[in-house]
Amino acid sequence: MRAEIESGGKLMRRRNLKVALVNTVLAAIILGLYFALSLSHRAQPASVSGFPIYHGNNRQCVAIECAVTWDAAALDEILAVLEERGVRITFAVSGEWVERSPAMLKKIAAQGHEIATMGYAPSKDGGMDFVLKDIQKSLDCIESVLGAEAAPTVYYCGSRASGVSNRAAGRLGLTTVLCTLDLVCTKGSAEDIFKRTEGNTNGGDILLAEPTAAFSKALPYILDYISGKGLTTGSVSGTIYD
Numbered sequence: 001m002r003a004e005i006e007s008g009g010k011l012m013r014r015r016n017l018k019v020a021l022v023n024t025v026l027a028a029i030i031l032g033l034y035f036a037l038s039l040s041h042r043a044q045p046a047s048v049s050g051f052p053i054y055h056g057n058n059r060q061c062v063a064i065e066c067a068v069t070w071d072a073a074a075l076d077e078i079l080a081v082l083e084e085r086g087v088r089i090t091f092a093v094s095g096e097w098v099e100r101s102p103a104m105l106k107k108i109a110a111q112g113h114e115i116a117t118m119g120y121a122p123s124k125d126g127g128m129d130f131v132l133k134d135i136q137k138s139l140d141c142i143e144s145v146l147g148a149e150a151a152p153t154v155y156y157c158g159s160r161a162s163g164v165s166n167r168a169a170g171r172l173g174l175t176t177v178l179c180t181l182d183l184v185c186t187k188g189s190a191e192d193i194f195k196r197t198e199g200n201t202n203g204g205d206i207l208l209a210e211p212t213a214a215f216s217k218a219l220p221y222i223l224d225y226i227s228g229k230g231l232t233t234g235s236v237s238g239t240i241y242d
Contacts, residue, residue: 051166054179058203058234059202061231065090065208067209075104090115090154090235090236093115094120095119106146114235116156116236118155119138132172135155155175177206193215
């Protein structure tokens with residue numbers, strides 16, 4: 001009887017040891033996966049795979065994404081405000097606009113702003129083949145003016161079907177973005193545009209703007225409001241990455 005008890009005790013201790021070893025190995029695996037995923041998350045845009053980005057990881061920064069394809073008469077005024085404040089944002093340009101305004105594109109880039117693409121003809125949409133060719137054409141337009149070293153990494157898909165746009169952009173190595181808040185700069189006064197910002201802007205947000213006269217007048221107040229919240233204003237890339 002005593003021998004059986006001792007034998008049973010040894011078996012129990014061995015079983016407990018095996019369980020402890022298994023638990024230790026599992027804990028190590030889980031810990032390793034946690035750190036791997038954490039590092040991966042920090043290196044990747046704040047998006048759910050397969051969908052455009054609406055919001056960034058950097059909660060200390062608010063991005064302004066200025067879509068430039070028409071009604072761009074106030075660009076000089078906007079650039080002057082940004083230069084005076086030392087702020088660098090993102091200008092998402094269409095290939096059509098680049099062909100019409102290469103000198104202005106050079107000026108935007110020379111001031112250190114991020115250049116993104118909206119595609120060549122953003123008012124048009126289609127299937128995968130159309131969108132691929134359209135985005136590539138816009139990239140070629142930008143490269144012809146700024147050189148290959150200024151190739152965009154961000155694609156603002158606008159009103160296009162986001163699923164097709166995201167897949168097409170991915171094939172070209174671009175990150176697809178939309179926005180957290182559209183300031184609707186083609187409607188209303190500077191005060192109206194500022195009110196859309198006030199109370200609706202937080203760290204990590206991407207604000208969509210257009211280079212209208214009303215936006216150029218609202219911009220200083222928007223920048224003051226963002227800094228008053230203890231946040232900085234920057235580019236899309238500076239906001240969607242940690």
